Amino acid sequence: MGEIEVSAVIPVFNDRTALEMALPRSLSVLEQIAPVFELIIAEDGSTDGTAEFVRGKAAADPRIRLLHSDERLGRGRALTRAFAEAKGGIVCYYDVDLATDLSHLGELIGAIRGGSDIATGSRLLPSSDVTRTGEREVASRVYNALVRVILGSRVHDHQCGFKAFNRARILPLLPSVRATHWFWDTEVLVRGQRAGFRVTEFPVVWRTGRTTTVRLKDIFEMGGAILALRWQLHGPKG
Numbered sequence: 001m002g003e004i005e006v007s008a009v010i011p012v013f014n015d016r017t018a019l020e021m022a023l024p025r026s027l028s029v030l031e032q033i034a035p036v037f038e039l040i041i042a043e044d045g046s047t048d049g050t051a052e053f054v055r056g057k058a059a060a061d062p063r064i065r066l067l068h069s070d071e072r073l074g075r076g077r078a079l080t081r082a083f084a085e086a087k088g089g090i091v092c093y094y095d096v097d098l099a100t101d102l103s104h105l106g107e108l109i110g111a112i113r114g115g116s117d118i119a120t121g122s123r124l125l126p127s128s129d130v131t132r133t134g135e136r137e138v139a140s141r142v143y144n145a146l147v148r149v150i151l152g153s154r155v156h157d158h159q160c161g162f163k164a165f166n167r168a169r170i171l172p173l174l175p176s177v178r179a180t181h182w183f184w185d186t187e188v189l190v191r192g193q194r195a196g197f198r199v200t201e202f203p204v205v206w207r208t209g210r211t212t213t214v215r216l217k218d219i220f221e222m223g224g225a226i227l228a229l230r231w232q233l234h235g236p237k238g
Helices: 016-033 050-060 075-085 102-113 134-151 184-194 216-237
Strands: 006-012 037-044 064-069 090-094 118-122 129-131 162-166 199-203 205-207
Touching: 006 016, 006 075, 016 037, 016 050, 016 102, 037 050, 037 075, 050 064, 064 075, 075 090, 075 184, 090 102, 102 118, 102 162, 102 199, 118 184, 134 184, 134 216, 184 199, 184 216
Parallel strands: 006 037, 006 090, 037 064, 118 199, 129 205
Antiparallel strands: 090 162, 118 162
């Protein structure tokens, strides 16, 4: 195996069933994009046998790596840990339910190859092809509008779980990211823009995953997270 160019990360928590489809599909697509890659499963304290399942697959295919945590880190911290331990110059991640069509993975990685520091799929651009409930669509548009207005972001969709980074550029930024779970995606994009990173956003085909859930509690927590990040960035006079 030569030098690894791409490290793809799938964060998982009790997702063994979804991984049974995501693992072979990921390997097939990555083989077409990067001659040398690794597929990291960032397993976050699962209790359904996910770690054992991945461990068996990794034993048969050295391109698969298991990063196991005995304790729940939260999605954000699991991704931060995976990026720190990745070997590729390009790191990317996507959700295990493959809600974003993996046909876009080449475009995602290609944006970093082309000089972007961050690339992200978007469900909110005019040519995005998205299927989800009306309630989720409204909630997403309101949330992202608030991020743009309150935090000054130029990105349209902050929470699409389909992003790639120039690893050398993103690693020094990650210690400043305080979010440990879902808000991590937004905070990385906001802090990256403030640091002058070149960000590419492109439309994707996206379908609601079987395990995707949004609770009222999540909406309130993320609204509070927006205000907390504004305070961190600007202080009381921001």
